[in-house]
Amino acid sequence: MTEGQGNGAAAPGNAGSGPMELRPAGPLDSELIAAIQQACFPDDPWSADSIATLAGQPGSFALLALRGGEPAGFVLARVAAEDGEIIALGVLPEARRGGAGGLLVEGAIEGAGGLGATALFLEVAEDNDAARSLYKRCGFFSVGRRPGYYKRPDGRIAALVMRYSFACK
Numbered sequence: 159m160t161e162g163q164g165n166g167a168a169a170p171g172n173a174g175s176g177p178m179e180l181r182p183a184g185p186l187d188s189e190l191i192a193a194i195q196q197a198c199f200p201d202d203p204w205s206a207d208s209i210a211t212l213a214g215q216p217g218s219f220a221l222l223a224l225r226g227g228e229p230a231g232f233v234l235a236r237v238a239a240e241d242g243e244i245i246a247l248g249v250l251p252e253a254r255r256g257g258a259g260g261l262l263v264e265g266a267i268e269g270a271g272g273l274g275a276t277a278l279f280l281e282v283a284e285d286n287d288a289a290r291s292l293y294k295r296c297g298f299f300s301v302g303r304r305p306g307y308y309k310r311p312d313g314r315i316a317a318l319v320m321r322y323s324f325a326c327k
């Protein structure tokens with residue numbers, strides 16, 4: 159999974175107003191998702207083409223979170239056999255702490271379950287307290303650790319592998 163630099167601490171979101179909602183993303187949303195991804199992961203930007211390719215594979219899906227019609231965040235996930243994976247998740251800095259992250263993870267869980275996943279996995283950097291807290295709150299548990307998985311300006315940092323089990327629901 160792409161990874162921010164533990165930079166989840168942001169002021170309450172003011173991107174748009176009104177209730178936060180989710181909608182499925184399609185091929186025409188690739189540019190928008192790329193813009194959000196680049197705002198969240200400036201050191202590891204993905205092109206719209208690579209997002210379209212990832213999201214267009216069998217078993218893959220993407221969701222957008224919107225507040226008052228304004229984009230707030232996205233999640234990209236896939237299911238292969240019975241295993242689901244959250245590939246990328248990001249909420250625009252100005253929209254954080256507004257519930258988009260939680261809604262997107264819940265949407266990914268629901269989407270993966272609908273595609274037959276019995277478990278959903280993800281990787282998160284050990285120093286990303288915001289994302290770790292979000293995943294824990296959504297029912298993920300740490301099941302492994304990959305030392306030196308992510309690059310940081312001052313070295314490398316481990317990824318935690320987290321798992322959500324549909325059986326525990």
Ligand SMILES: CC(C)(COP(=O)(O)OP(=O)(O)OC[C@H]1O[C@@H](n2cnc3c(N)ncnc32)[C@H](O)[C@@H]1OP(=O)(O)O)[C@@H](O)C(=O)NCCC(=O)NCCS
Pocket residue numbers: 159160161162163164165166167168198247248249250253254255256257258259260261281282283286287288289291292293295
């Ligand atoms: C992680 C991220 C997606 C959270 O999105 P968000 O919209 O701010 O999340 P929500 O508002 O839905 O918050 C849900 C829960 O997440 C946790 N959380 C979110 N931001 C947090 C922060 N800065 N510090 C601690 N916990 C945080 C809390 O448990 C929060 O519940 P609470 O509001 O009841 O305390 C967002 O910070 C982000 O895009 N970060 C950069 C990209 C990234 O790290 N992606 C994940 C890679 S694995």
